[in-house]
Amino acid sequence: MFFDDRLATVLRQRALSEAGARTQFRQLLDILGNRKFAPQDERSGSLIAAAWLRMDALSEELPQEERAAMIRETGWRFRSPDLAAHLADHEPEVASAALNRAQLSAHDWEALIPRLPVRARGFLRLRRDLPVDTETLLERLGVHDRGLPSPIISETQPADAPPLEIEPTEAEPVKAEPVKATGQPIKVELEQVFPEVEPAPVDAFDAADSGRSEISALVERIAQFRKTRDVSPTDTERSPKLPLGLDERTRSGEKRLSVFGFSADANGRIEWAETEAAAMVTGVRLARPSVLGGHDNESAVERAFHRRLPIAKSEFHLRGAPAIEGKWVVDAQPSFTDDGNFSGYVGRFRRPANDDPNAVTPAAREADRIRQLLHELRTPVTAVQGYAEVIQQQLFGPAPHDYRALAASIAADAARILSGFEELDRLAKLETGALEIEPGEADLSALAHATTDQLAQVLGVRMAGIEFGKEPDGPVFVTIDTEEAEALLWRLLATLGGSCASGETLVASLEAGITEARLTCELPAQLMSEEDVFAAEATPIGATINAGLFGAGFALRLARAEARASGGALLISDDAVTLTLPLLTARQAVPSPSEREDRGNAA
Numbered sequence: 211m212f213f214d215d216r217l218a219t220v221l222r223q224r225a226l227s228e229a230g231a232r233t234q235f236r237q238l239l240d241i242l243g244n245r246k247f248a249p250q251d252e253r254s255g256s257l258i259a260a261a262w263l264r265m266d267a268l269s270e271e272l273p274q275e276e277r278a279a280m281i282r283e284t285g286w287r288f289r290s291p292d293l294a295a296h297l298a299d300h301e302p303e304v305a306s307a308a309l310n311r312a313q314l315s316a317h318d319w320e321a322l323i324p325r326l327p328v329r330a331r332g333f334l335r336l337r338r339d340l341p342v343d344t345e346t347l348l349e350r351l352g353v354h355d356r357g358l359p360s361p362i363i364s365e366t367q368p369a370d371a372p373p374l375e376i377e378p379t380e381a382e383p384v385k386a387e388p389v390k391a392t393g394q395p396i397k398v399e400l401e402q403v404f405p406e407v408e409p410a411p412v413d414a415f416d417a418a419d420s421g422r423s424e425i426s427a428l429v430e431r432i433a434q435f436r437k438t439r440d441v442s443p444t445d446t447e448r449s450p451k452l453p454l455g456l457d458e459r460t461r462s463g464e465k466r467l468s469v470f471g472f473s474a475d476a477n478g479r480i481e482w483a484e485t486e487a488a489a490m491v492t493g494v495r496l497a498r499p500s501v502l503g504g505h506d507n508e509s510a511v512e513r514a515f516h517r518r519l520p521i522a523k524s525e526f527h528l529r530g531a532p533a534i535e536g537k538w539v540v541d542a543q544p545s546f547t548d549d550g551n552f553s554g555y556v557g558r559f560r561r562p563a564n565d566d567p568n569a570v571t572p573a574a575r576e577a578d579r580i581r582q583l584l585h586e587l588r589t590p591v592t593a594v595q596g597y598a599e600v601i602q603q604q605l606f607g608p609a610p611h612d613y614r615a616l617a618a619s620i621a622a623d624a625a626r627i628l629s630g631f632e633e634l635d636r637l638a639k640l641e642t643g644a645l646e647i648e649p650g651e652a653d654l655s656a657l658a659h660a661t662t663d664q665l666a667q668v669l670g671v672r673m674a675g676i677e678f679g680k681e682p683d684g685p686v687f688v689t690i691d692t693e694e695a696e697a698l699l700w701r702l703l704a705t706l707g708g709s710c711a712s713g714e715t716l717v718a719s720l721e722a723g724i725t726e727a728r729l730t731c732e733l734p735a736q737l738m739s740e741e742d743v744f745a746a747e748a749t750p751i752g753a754t755i756n757a758g759l760f761g762a763g764f765a766l767r768l769a770r771a772e773a774r775a776s777g778g779a780l781l782i783s784d785d786a787v788t789l790t791l792p793l794l795t796a797r798q799a800v801p802s803p804s805e806r807e808d809r810g811n812a813a
Contacts, residue, residue, distance in 0.1 A: 297309075298330040309337075310336065334348060472491065524541075655685055672712040679717050743766060773790070
């Protein structure tokens with residue numbers, strides 16, 4: 211069983227540069243042109259539709275000359291009529307390259323030609339390798355020429371065409387023989403024609419010349435057609451743009467300014483600004499008019515203005531058009547006249563470094579890279595797990611017991627690896643804020659005792675365990691969903707308990723403060739020797755307890771991220787670890803979304 215996920219892999223990549231756009235366009239040509247696509251399910255159909263959209267988006271970024279050159283390359287197979295039909299709707303140069311490059315069967319040509327635009331059908335007349343049935347179909351459809359004007363190479367027409375009468379101005383017109391197209395653009399100067407100079411006779415163009423000459427002649431005609439036709443600018447502006455990879459401002463056509471210079475008068479009113487911002491900020495006051503005793507809430511800009519001091523890195527909020535709306539940083543110097551009178555300020559507005567809403571932090575970029583890597587790794591691991599389960603369950607026929615036992619072991623290992631991938635993905639989402647812990651109501655005291663009781667059944671054999679010394683009398687409710695709290699406590703306590711040596715007992719305590727609950731537990735000796743507990747690679751001493759695939763340090767780091775997402779914290783001191791979670795007050799006692807759904811179903 212084989213899975214072809216090349217198209218999905220290409221669509222997941224982002225073309226962030228022109229070179230990346232060219233590479234992705236070549237990849238789509240190679241994948242879409244190598245076979246016929248017959249979607250078997252909804253997913254494959256959506257992938258193919260997304261591929262056409264991505265190709266159109268890339269076509270808006272790449273010049274038509276580059277796309278036509280990539281299509282003419284011989285390093286890929288063009289056997290898809292769907293790709294030929296799609297490219298036939300593009301610019302003439304691209305459509306010509308596609309229809310001259312396509313290698314289709316007679317059946318595919320017969321199905322494709324009626325779907326082609328009338329303009330594109332003429333490009334097929336240049337080909338001499340089409341099947342006889344295809345030639346017959348073109349004749350029946352009335353496709354006899356390419357439909358584009360010939361390039362102007364002389365003042366008169368060939369002998370077989372009616373002469374074009376041109377009224378002479380100063381000199382008599384001179385007849386010129388038709389010029390053969392040689393594959394290079396032909397430039398003929400018509401400004402000065404000397405009657406005494408006779409042009410050299412040139413053979414007429416033979417349509418049966420080499421394929422290179424035919425293509426060159428076609429390109430020449432396309433160029434002439436583009437020069438002579440009248441292109442309305444409103445048609446170009448009316449063409450829709452695909453919003454792939456664009457933010458909301460770019461889609462709506464707004465440009466968010468990031469910096470502009472200005473000058474203000476003696477009253478603090480902006481009287482000049484750079485061209486792109488002038489209409490939006492001219493007349494804006496830097497400071498309110500001064501009053502006796504001053505304003506109670508003077509800003510840094512106002513204080514500097516009233517004292518005629520330089521304005522350095524002072525915050526200022528502009529209101530108005532979306533292009534200037536928001537926080538700014540002002541740097542300006544006071545200006546004075548020759549006689550020493552204050553005349554205003556000259557300076558610059560700039561956006562704060564952290565004000566860009568679309569800015570991607572290094573941590574978010576790294577987390578996104580990890581998630582993409584995990585997505586690529588899940589596919590082969592899931593396939594291995596599936597094959598192992600097929601053998602272990604004998605779905606395709608009997609298998610020896612040794613093979614079944616080995617397959618069961620492989621399936622279990624694959625399941626553990628996938629579980630580790632889930633933990634990595636969860637940590638990346640929590641640390642970047644992409645995932646939130648579900649709020650709710652959980653009794654931290656009851657969950658902590660239930661977890662330690664489970665651990666005692668395993669650790670008791672080694673005379674180890676976790677015992678609570680100090681704890682409140684009643685329940686301790688925290689603002690976290692019960693399942694989330696149970697997973698957090700297991701990850702923390704199982705990591706600590708699994709690192710206990712034989713005969714080592716850890717003492718824990720649970721306290722309920724005014725606003726938060728505090729769970730404290732001693733660190734085992736194995737972790738106390740680590741320089742950085744959150745980076746420790748120590749594995750559980752016993753194989754029975756396993757809090758995670760990547761060791762104690764990663765498990766504690768994930769627990770810390772979950773605690774922070776819940777509004778608490780996980781701190782490591784010299785010999786203890788402390789978990790704090792916000793307490794549930796009477797005002798906060800609301801059911802979680804899952805509990806509300808259960809109550810609604812019960813009602």
